[in-house]
Amino acid sequence: xxxxxxxxxxxxxxxxxxxxxxxxxxxxxxxxxxxxxxxxxxxxxxxxxxxxxxxxxxxxxxxxxxxxxxxxxxxxxxxxxxxxxxxxxxxxxxxxxxxxxxxxxxxxxxxxxxxxxxxxxxxxxxxxxxxxxxxxxxxxxxxxxxxxxxxxxxxxxxxxxxxxxxxxxxxxxxxxxxxxxxxxxxxxxxxxxxxxxxxxxxxxxxxxxxxxxxxxxxxxxxxxxxxxxxxxxxxxxxxxxxxxxxxxxxxxxxxxxxxxxxxxxxxxxxxxxxxxxxxxxxxxxxxxxxxxxxxxxxxxxxxxxxxxxxxxxxxxxxxxxxxxxxxxxxxxxxxxxxxxxxxxxxxxxxxxxxxxxxxxxxxxxxxxxxxxxxxxxxxxxxxxxxxxxxxxxxx
Amino acid sequence: xxxxxxxxxxxxxxxxxxxxxxxxxxxxxxxxxxxxxxxxxxxxxxxxxxxxxxxxxxxxxxxxxxxxxxxxxxxxxxxxxxxxxxxxxxxxxxxxxxxxxxxxxxxxxxxxxxxxxxxxxxxxxxxxxxxxxxxxxxxxxxxxxxxxxxxxxxxxxxxxxxxxxxxxxxxxxxxxxxxxxxxxxxxxxxxxxxxxxxxxxxxxxxxxxxxxxxxxxxxxxxxxxxxxxxxxxxxxxxxxxxxxxxxxxxxxxxxxxxxxxxxxxxxxxxxxxxxxxxxxxxx
Amino acid sequence: xxxxxxxxxxxxxxxxxxxxxxxxxxxxxxxxxxxxxxxxxxxxxxxxxxxxxxxxxxxxxxxxxxxxxxxxxxxxxxxxxxxxxxxxxxxxxxxxxxxxxxxxxxxxxxxxxxxxxxxxxxxxxxxxxxxxxxxxxxxxxxxxxxxxxxxxxxxxxxxxxxxxxxxxxxxxxxxxxxxxxxxxxxxxxxxxxxxxxxxxxxxxxxxxxxxxxxxxxxxxxxxxxxxxxxxxxxxxxxxxxxxxxxxxxxxxxxxxxxxxxxxxxxxxxxxxxx
Numbered sequence: 001x002x003x004x005x006x007x008x009x010x011x012x013x014x015x016x017x018x019x020x021x022x023x024x025x026x027x028x029x030x031x032x033x034x035x036x037x038x039x040x041x042x043x044x045x046x047x048x049x050x051x052x053x054x055x056x057x058x059x060x061x062x063x064x065x066x067x068x069x070x071x072x073x074x075x076x077x078x079x080x081x082x083x084x085x086x087x088x089x090x091x092x093x094x095x096x097x098x099x100x101x102x103x104x105x106x107x108x109x110x111x112x113x114x115x116x117x118x119x120x121x122x123x124x125x126x127x128x129x130x131x132x133x134x135x136x137x138x139x140x141x142x143x144x145x146x147x148x149x150x151x152x153x154x155x156x157x158x159x160x161x162x163x164x165x166x167x168x169x170x171x172x173x174x175x176x177x178x179x180x181x182x183x184x185x186x187x188x189x190x191x192x193x194x195x196x197x198x199x200x201x202x203x204x205x206x207x208x209x210x211x212x213x214x215x216x217x218x219x220x221x222x223x224x225x226x227x228x229x230x231x232x233x234x235x236x237x238x239x240x241x242x243x244x245x246x247x248x249x250x251x252x253x254x255x256x257x258x259x260x261x262x263x264x265x266x267x268x269x270x271x272x273x274x275x276x277x278x279x280x281x282x283x284x285x286x287x288x289x290x291x292x293x294x295x296x297x298x299x300x301x302x303x304x305x306x307x308x309x310x311x312x313x314x315x316x317x318x319x320x321x322x323x324x325x326x327x328x329x330x331x332x333x334x335x336x337x338x339x340x341x342x343x344x345x346x347x348x349x350x351x352x353x354x355x356x357x358x359x360x361x362x363x364x365x366x367x368x369x370x371x372x373x374x375x376x377x378x379x380x381x382x383x384x385x386x387x388x389x390x391x392x393x394x395x
Numbered sequence: 396x397x398x399x400x401x402x403x404x405x406x407x408x409x410x411x412x413x414x415x416x417x418x419x420x421x422x423x424x425x426x427x428x429x430x431x432x433x434x435x436x437x438x439x440x441x442x443x444x445x446x447x448x449x450x451x452x453x454x455x456x457x458x459x460x461x462x463x464x465x466x467x468x469x470x471x472x473x474x475x476x477x478x479x480x481x482x483x484x485x486x487x488x489x490x491x492x493x494x495x496x497x498x499x500x501x502x503x504x505x506x507x508x509x510x511x512x513x514x515x516x517x518x519x520x521x522x523x524x525x526x527x528x529x530x531x532x533x534x535x536x537x538x539x540x541x542x543x544x545x546x547x548x549x550x551x552x553x554x555x556x557x558x559x560x561x562x563x564x565x566x567x568x569x570x571x572x573x574x575x576x577x578x579x580x581x582x583x584x585x586x587x588x589x590x591x592x593x594x595x596x597x598x599x600x601x602x603x604x605x606x607x608x609x610x611x612x613x614x615x616x617x618x619x620x621x622x623x624x625x626x627x628x629x630x631x632x633x634x635x636x637x638x639x640x641x642x643x644x645x646x647x648x649x650x651x652x653x654x655x656x657x658x659x660x661x662x663x664x665x666x667x668x669x670x671x672x673x674x675x676x677x678x
Numbered sequence: 679x680x681x682x683x684x685x686x687x688x689x690x691x692x693x694x695x696x697x698x699x700x701x702x703x704x705x706x707x708x709x710x711x712x713x714x715x716x717x718x719x720x721x722x723x724x725x726x727x728x729x730x731x732x733x734x735x736x737x738x739x740x741x742x743x744x745x746x747x748x749x750x751x752x753x754x755x756x757x758x759x760x761x762x763x764x765x766x767x768x769x770x771x772x773x774x775x776x777x778x779x780x781x782x783x784x785x786x787x788x789x790x791x792x793x794x795x796x797x798x799x800x801x802x803x804x805x806x807x808x809x810x811x812x813x814x815x816x817x818x819x820x821x822x823x824x825x826x827x828x829x830x831x832x833x834x835x836x837x838x839x840x841x842x843x844x845x846x847x848x849x850x851x852x853x854x855x856x857x858x859x860x861x862x863x864x865x866x867x868x869x870x871x872x873x874x875x876x877x878x879x880x881x882x883x884x885x886x887x888x889x890x891x892x893x894x895x896x897x898x899x900x901x902x903x904x905x906x907x908x909x910x911x912x913x914x915x916x917x918x919x920x921x922x923x924x925x926x927x928x929x930x931x932x933x934x935x936x937x938x939x940x941x942x943x944x945x946x947x948x949x950x951x952x
Contacts, residue, residue, distance in 0.1 A: 052896065054869035077917065079874045096869065106865035111413070113454060113497075119436065120415045120454060120495045155645040155659055157411055268675045281910045283882035284857060288864030295648035298641050299853075302455030304725045304840060306848040309455035315865055316647070320857045321907045323649060326639045327480050335908060337677035345651065352654030370860070370872050370882050371917045455850045482851025 024226050025234035026202075026213035028087070032063040033229055034172075034200075035135065041225075042133040042170060046102055048095070053081045055095035057102065057134070066136075067092075074180040074363075076372030087211050090136065090204045093180030096368055098291030099137055099145045103165040104152065110161075110298070110311040127164035135172040139191035140183070140360040142173060142198060144291030150354050151294045161313070170221070173198035175242070177205075177249045180363060184376060187256040188361025192249045194218075200225065203242045214242050255376045257361060262351055264382045265344040272381045277336035279371050284317035286365035286373075287342065292358045295323070318342050343375060411644065413452060413497035414441065418490050419472055425555050428522055429488040430464070430476045436495070440473045444505030445529035446635060446663045449498040450643040451475055453486035460640035460650075460658065462526035463501060467533050473498075476525035476557070502643040503662050506530045506633060510605045513631075514542040516597070518618050520549050520590050520610025524557045526635045526662070527609050535568045542603065545571040549590035549614075552576055553583050573597070591617035601626025608634040612673055619666050632666035653678055699748035699846065702734035704768055706754025706761050707788055707816060711833040712779035713737045713753050722840050729847050745771030749846060755781040755788060755816045762813070762822055769823035776842065777819045780832040780902050784939040787832075788816040792938065818938075827852070832902035832935050835887050855886040856907035859899050862890040871898055878918050878931060883909035883940070904936040911943040 026034065038045045039061055049058040050067040060066065072092045073080045084091065109125035137145075145166070152162040173194035176185075185191030194201045199222035203214045214234050217223035258264070287293040297316035302309045316323055318341045324331035332338050350358035359375075366374045420432040431451075434440055443449075443463050452458040459481075465474035479488045490496060508530065515534060519527050534544055546565065550556045553576050562572045575586035575593040586593055590610060604627045608615050615634050623629055638650035638657045645659035653672035655661060660668075672678050703713055716723075717738060732738065733747055750772035756762050769775055780786050791799055792815040800807040819825055829838055838854060845852040855861070859881035863870065871877040871893050879898030881890070885906040892899050905911075911932070918928050932940045 052869045052874065054874045056867065056869065077873055078876075079870075081874075096864075097867075101867075106867075113413075115454070120497065122413050122415065122497070124412060152646055157644040157646075159646050160411065268678065279910075279913045279916075281858070281882040281913055282908050283860040283906075285860045285864060285870065285882070288861065294646070296641065297647070297649075298457060300452075300455055300457045301841065302844050302848055302850050304722055304844045304847070306729075306844070315861075316641075316649070317857065317861065318648065320861075322856060324639050325481075326637065327478075331639070332677045334677060335910065341651070341678075349651070349654045353651075353656055368870060368873055370870065370879075371913055455848065457851075457853075482853065486851060 022216065022223070022226070023234040023239055024215040024231040025238060026215055026229075026231060027210055028063075030229060030231060031089070031213055034225070035060070035063040035066075037225065037228065038133045038135065038170070038172075041131075043130045044132045046132065046134040048090070048136045050081060054079060055081065055092055057095070057097035057099075057136070060135075063089075071178065072180070074182050074367045076182070076366055076374055077368075077370055078372075079367050086206065088204060088206060089211070090174045090202075091178050093176075093178055093183060094138060094140070094362055094364060096289045096364060098141045098289075098362070098364070099134060099169075099171075100148060100291050100293075102132060102134060103145065103169065104148060104162055104294060105165075106315045108161045108313045110313050112308060112310050114308045125161070127161050129164075131168050131170075132165065133170035133172065135174075137171050137173045137194070137198065138176045138362075139173065139194040140176075140185045140188070140362045141291055142171060142194055142196070143190045144360045144362065145171075146197060147292045147354070147356060147358060147360065148294055150356070151292070154354065171198045171200075173201040173218075175201060175203040175246060177203070177245050179249055179252050180367070181252075181254050182363030182366040182374075183361060184253055184255040184257055184363060185361035186250060186253045187258075188357070188359055190360065193246050198222070203245070205238065205241055205245060207238075212238060214238055255363065255366075255374075257347075257359065257376060258379060258383065260383075261347045261379050262357070263348075264379055265340075265346075265348040267382060268340065268344075270382050271386045272378065272384075273336040273340045275381065276339050276373060276378055277334065279373055280319075280335050280339050281371060282319040282335050282338055283370060284319045285368050285370060287317040287319060288315060289364040289368045290346075291360065291362055291364070292346075293317075297323075318345070343378065346375075347379070411499065413499050415495055415497050416473075418492050418494045418496070420492055421488075421490065422474075424476060424557055425550075427479045427488075428476060428557065429479070430474050431487065431490065432465075432472050432474050433496075433498075434472045435498075439470060441498075441501060443467065443473075443501035443529075445508065445533045446504070446506035446526060447501035448503050448640075448643065448658070448662055449473070449475065449500040450502065450640070451477075451487060452497045452499070453483055453490075454496065456486040457483045458499070458641075458643075459483045459487070460502075460637075460643055460662075462529075462635070462662070464525045464528040465532075466536070467529055468536060476522065476528070478522050500643055503658055504660065504664070506533075506607055506635075506663050508533055508537075511540045512542060514600050514604045515544045516594070516599060516604055516606045516622070516627075517544075517546045518548075518590050518594055518606060518608045518610070518614075519546070519557075520614040521551070521555065522557055523608075523610035523614075523635075524548055525609075527607060528558060530607055531565060531570065535565065535570060538569045543571065543600070544569060545573065545597065547573045547575065547590055547593045547597070549575045549577070549588075549593060549610075552578070552580055553585075589617070590614050591621045594618055595621050595625075599625045599627065602628065605631040606633065608632065616673055619670070629667045629670070630665055633663055634666060634669070635662045636664060636669065637662070698729050698731045700731045700733040700746075702745070702747040702750045702768075702772070703732075703737065704734070704750055704752045704754075705736075706752065706765065706782065706819070707757040708754030708779065708781040708786065710737065710753070712782075712829075712831075713751075715778075715833050715836050715839060716751070719836055719840055726843060726847060730843070747772050749774045749776060752777050752782050752819055753779050755785045755818060756822055757788060757813055757816045758811055759813060760811075765819055765822050774826045774846075775819075775823065776827045776829060777825050778829045778834050778839070780830060780904065780935045781816075782819045783828040783830050784904055784936045785816045785818050787935060789938055790933060792816060829854075830885060830903040831888055832900075835889070837889070838887055857886050858882050858906045859884045859886050859888070859890050859893070859903070862886045862888070863893050866890060866894065868894045871896060872917075872921070876921055878921050878923050878927075880914070880931060883911055883914050883943070898931075900934055901932065901940065902935040904939045905943055909940070909943045911940055912945070
C-alpha cells in the first residue's frame with residue numbers, strides 16, 4: 001500500500017485547530033528525505049525557487065531546487081535578493097507568488113467547442129486527478145487559500161477546476177521567522193506562525209550543530225508522513241528556541257491594518273481616492289500578486305480552421321476599464337473609481353459578500369506596485385477627516 | 396477555522412456546463428433589438444423562474460448575460476430579447492433559424508411574485524421590459540391572485556416601444572397598460588413624458604402596491620422615489636440590474652455593485668439593498 | 679493619433695460569407711518587419727491558404743490582382759506627399775483597412791524627426807538630398823484615412839495577427855487586450871524587472887499584446903505597443919526618476935517607438951469625482 005492509497009479514505013478537510021502534541025526534529029538530510037517522499041507521493045510538488053533574483057513558487061523535484069543562504073530586502077516598489085552565506089533555506093519573506101498560482105492559475109481551460117456534422121459539440125476541460133503538494137506556505141498564504149476557497153466554492157455553484165486543484169493539496173507550512181517590512185499579518189488576523197490549515201508545519205532554526213527543522217502535523221496524512229520518515233521527537237530546548245524566534249518575528253511589524261478599515265474604505269466620496277489616482281498606474285500588478293484577488297475573464301478563441309473554439313478562464317483585474325465594460329463603455333472609467341473598487345472590496349464589501357476581510361496582510365501589493373502605493377498608508381489617509389487635512393494634500 | 400465547501404462541487408454541475416441551443420425563430424422587435432426563440436438540441440428547455448438570466452454564448456465570441464423573456468410556463472422554447480451593442484450581442488443578433496449557440500444557467504434571483512392580494516405596478520423603460528416580460532405573463536396567468544395590475548412602459552419614441560404588438564392582448568387579460576414616449580411625435584395621441592411622470596399620474600394605492608422595475612438607473616431611481624412618496628414600501632419595490640458578467644454564478648467578480656454580487660444576489664433585488672449604491676457614481 | 683480599442687472590433691456585414699476574402703499587404707515607410715511577421719506564420723498560413731486569396735503581397739508573391747480588396751494590411755508611416763495620396767487610393771480600394779505595427783499606428787521610429795530639423799537630417803543622411811521629398815513629420819495612417827483596426831507593436835505580435843486573420847475568416851469578433859504589459863508579465867510568471875532589478879520599464883503604461891517579451895529577457899519594456907487604455911505617464915515618470923533616469927533619459931525611452939502616442943498622455947491623469 002502506498003501512502004497515497006492509505007490517505008485515500010482520509011478527509012482532507014479535517015484540519016485540527018490545535019497543533020498536534022508531537023514535535024518532530026529534522027535536519028537537512030531529513031528535509032531532503034521529506035521532499036523526496038513528496039515527489040514520490042504527489043504528481044506535482046511546488047516550492048520556493050530563486051529565479052532571476054526573486055523567490056518564486058515553482059514546481060520542484062528535489063531539495064536542491066530550493067534556495068539556500070539567501071534573504072531579501074523589501075520595501076515599497078523594491079525587492080532585492082542577497083546571499084547570506086548561511087545554510088538556512090527559508091530565511092526570507094514572501095515573494096510575489098502565493099498558493100493562488102497553484103489552485104487558481106493565470107490560465108485555466110474551460111472547454112473546447114467544435115462544429116461537427118452541423119452541430120456544436122462541447123468537450124469540457126478535464127480537471128483530472130493530478131495530486132499536488134506545496135512546501136513553504138506561510139500562515140498568511142494558508143489563510144488566503146481559505147479566503148480564496150470561499151469565493152470559488154462557497155456559493156451556489158463551485159468552480160470545478162478550483163475544487164480539483166484545491167481539495168487534495170498537501171500543504172507543508174513554514175513558520176515565518178523573517179517577515180518582510182511590507183508585511184502586516186499580525187494586525188490582519190494571523191501569523192507569523194501557521195496555526196491551522198496545514199498538513200505539516202515546519203520551523204527552521206539556526207543551530208550550532210547545523211540547521212534544525214521542528215515539524216508538527218496538522219492532519220492524519222501529515223502525521224502518517226512523519227511516521228514514514230521515522231523521525232525522532234524534538235527536545236523541549238528546541239521548542240523553547242522556536243517560541244523565542246517567533247516572538248521576535250512577531251515584534252518586527254512596522255505596518256498595521258486598523259480595526260476600522262472596513263468602515264474607512266466605504267467613504268465613497270473621500271478626496272483621498274483622487275489623490276491616490278494621481279499615482280496609480282492601473283497596471284494590475286497588485287491584483288495579480290494579491291493571494292485572494294480572484295477575478296477572472298473568459299477568453300474565447302477560434303482556431304484558424306474556424307471549426308474549433310476554446311474557452312479559457314484567465315485572471316482579470318478590476319483596474320482595467322474592460323472589466324466593467326457594459327453597453328456604451330466602462331462603468332468605472334476613472335482611475336479613482338477603479339482604485340476605490342479594489343480597496344473597498346478587499347477591506348470592506350468582502351465582509352458583506354463572504355463574511356470576512358479579503359486581506360491577510362502579506363504586503364505583496366506594497367512591494368510589487370511599480371510606484372509603491374501602500375494600502376496601509378492609504379487607509380491612514382482615508383481615516384483622516386477630509387476637512388481637517390492640510391490643504392497642500394488636497395487634490 | 397473550517398474551510399468553506401458548501402456549494403456543488405461536481406465537475407458536471409449542469410448549470411456550469413453549456414447547453415447547445417438551436418435558433419427556431421428570429422423576431423425583429425424594435426431597431427437593433429431582436430428576440431431569439433430557441434430550444435436546446437438535447438431535450439426540453441431548462442426550467443426557470445421569471446427574472447432569471449441565461450449566459451448566452453456565440454461560438455468563438457463569448458457570452459452575455461441575458462434575461463429569459465418568454466413565459467415560464469412555455470414548455471417548448473425560451474426567448475431572449477437582445478440589443479445589438481458589442482461583439483457578442485452583434486454575433487447573437489446576426490443568427491438565423493437553424494444556427495446553434497449555447498446557454499448556461501438559468502442563474503440568479505427571480506422576481507418575487509408571491510404577492511397575493513396586492514396591487515402590482517410594473518414599470519419599464521426602453522428594453523427594460525425584456526426582463527419583466529416573463530413576469531408579466533406569470534402574473535397574467537395567475538391574474539386572480541392579485542389586485543390591480545398595471546404596466547407603465549416608456550420609450551424615447553413610439554417606434555422604440557418594446558413588444559408593443561402584445562399590449563392589446565395583455566389588456567384583454569387584465570393588465571392595465573400605460574405606454575408613454577419621451578417627446579411628442581406626429582401621429583402619436585398617447586401619453587408623453589418619462590416613466591416616473593406616468594407613474595406619478597397614476598392613482599397608486601401606496602401600502603397595497605408592490606412594484607417591479609427595470610430600465611436605466613436614473614429611471615429606476617426617479618420612479619422609486621415617486622413610489623415611496625406615494626407610500627409604497629421600499630421593501631415592496633423590486634428592480635433588476637445589469638452589469639458586466641463573465642460567469643453568471645458568482646465566481647468572476649465582474650458584476651459587483653458595492654456589497655452585492657449581482658449574478659448571485661440579483662439580478663432582481665429589493666430597492667433598499669441598492670438605493671445607496673445607485674447614488675454613487677462609478678461604484 | 680493612436681486609439682486604444684476598448685470596444686471589441688466587429689467585422690462589417692459587407693464581408694461576404696463563403697468566398698475567400700481577398701487580402702492585400704501594403705508597405706509605407708517601415709523596415710518590413712511586420713510583413714515578415716506574416717511570412718513567419720508559415721505553418722499557420724498553410725492552414726488558411728485555401729481560405730484567403732492573397733491578391734497583393736509583393737514580399738510574398740509576384741501575382742498582383744487589382745482591387746478592390748476585402749482586407750488591406752498596411753505597414754509603415756506616411757512620410758511623403760506621395761505616400762499621403764497612395765494611402766487614400768488604397769483606402770478607396772479596401773473594404774477593411776488594418777494597420778500593422780508601430781510605424782503605421784503611431785508614426786514609428788521615424789517620428790523621432792517630428793518637430794526637429796528635417797532638412798538638416800536629410801543633408802546628413804543622403805548623398806543627394808535634393809532627390810528626397812519629405813513631409814515635415816512622420817504620421818500614422820489614421821491621420822490620413824479611417825482605419826478599421828490597429829495591430830500595434832514593433833514588430834506586431836504573430837499571435838495577434840493570426841487571431842485577426844481567424845476572426846476575419848469566420849467573421850468573429852476580435853478582442854485585443856487594452857490592459858498593461860504587467861498583466862502579461864504576471865500571468866507568465868516573469869519577475870518585475872523594475873521592482874526586482876531597478877530596470878526602467880514602460881510596461882505599466884504600455885498595452886499588452888506581446889506576451890511581455892522584453893521583460894522575459896530581463897529588459898525593460900520599450901513601449902512598442904503604445905499606450906494602454908488609461909496610461910498614467912506622469913506617475914511612471916516620477917518612478918523612473920527615482921530609479922535614476924533624468925528627464926532626457928525618460929523622454930528618450932518614451933519617444934523611441936510611440937513618442938507622439940505617449941505624448942498625448944503627458945498631462946495629469948483624468949480626474950473628476952468617482
